[in-house]
Amino acid sequence: MRIEAYERIFMILAGLMLVLGIVGIGIGALVAGVHVPSPAGRIDPRALSTTPPFDQPGLRDLGGGKYEAVVIARAWQFQPDEIQVPVGATVTFTLASPDVIHGFVLTGTNANVMVIPGQISQVTARFDQPGEYLWVCHEYCGFGHHQMYGKVVVR
Structure with missing residues (x-):
């Protein structure tokens, strides 16, 4: 199946955004100490x-x-x-x-x-x-x- 150049670019950018989002959540949780409070x-x-x-x-x-x-x-x-x-x-x-x-x-x-x-x-x-x-x-x-x-x- 042939994928158009603009579709390929869009899929690559969407994948990069997904990876960056997951990395950002990981940094927030592990480095910055951000967490969801649970009931005490x-x-x-x-x-x-x-x-x-x-x-x-x-x-x-x-x-x-x-x-x-x-x-x-x-x-x-x-x-x-x-x-x-x-x-x-x-x-x-x-x-x-x-x-x-x-x-x-x-x-x-x-x-x-x-x-x-x-x-x-x-x-x-x-x-x-x-x-x-x-x-x-x-x-x-x-x-x-x-x-x-x-x-x-x-x-």
């Missing part, structure tokens, strides 16, 4: 406010510059909506939702995770520069979605 656990969303650690949301000092921020994402607010950590802190955000799907993206970091009712989500970020790092809900969750934000204050 399961929780009954109806009993969220009485189940540890979500019965006392807030920041916990784990020692050695490591912290855990337990955050509840509920219709149109994060609880707590602000945490303060020192420069050089590594913070693991442990999140859950009692109502609908929310999102959590932390500006200036690679922290980005969905918060799904019934699942515990975790994401970690390191803060090497002082300042304020805004986090927002990036999944539309209803009427007050645009007011759903919080921040990390690094001093």
Whole structure:
């Protein structure tokens, strides 16, 4: 079967694009550490406010510059909506939702995770520069979605 020159060029370019895409995914996963977050656990969303650690949301000092921020994402607010950590802190955000799907993206970091009712989500970020790092809900969750934000204050 005879293949026209332009078809052959197109097939070669399409094959190269496929190979480059696979190489890019491999570099992202193996070199840059990009990965899809998986649930850190399961929780009954109806009993969220009485189940540890979500019965006392807030920041916990784990020692050695490591912290855990337990955050509840509920219709149109994060609880707590602000945490303060020192420069050089590594913070693991442990999140859950009692109502609908929310999102959590932390500006200036690679922290980005969905918060799904019934699942515990975790994401970690390191803060090497002082300042304020805004986090927002990036999944539309209803009427007050645009007011759903919080921040990390690094001093």
